[in-house]
Amino acid sequence: MSILPALPPPHLASTKIKPSQDNAMRQAAENLEATFLSEMLKSAGLGAQKGSFGGGIGEDQFSSFLREAQAKDMVRAGGIGLAEALFEAMNAQINA
Numbered sequence: 001m002s003i004l005p006a007l008p009p010p011h012l013a014s015t016k017i018k019p020s021q022d023n024a025m026r027q028a029a030e031n032l033e034a035t036f037l038s039e040m041l042k043s044a045g046l047g048a049q050k051g052s053f054g055g056g057i058g059e060d061q062f063s064s065f066l067r068e069a070q071a072k073d074m075v076r077a078g079g080i081g082l083a084e085a086l087f088e089a090m091n092a093q094i095n096a
Helices: 019-043 056-076 082-095
Strands: none
Touching: 019 056, 019 082
């Protein structure tokens, strides 16, 4: 007697992704979009010292955290559509 259920043959197995995979892929796509947006904000100069009366080395070290938090907020607010495009591409690749 086996406690494991029998698996269908590979050619009959469904290629649909499971909800847990769906959530993991969506989270990965959103993380990638947030990283991209953080780099874009860095290139735009967000968090750069304004002048000699800035926060010094501490400001430089912690400005990346501010950029990352703002990028994540941008993604939660809808982002630029990169996460959705990445998710759809990964989903199509799995279901192909």
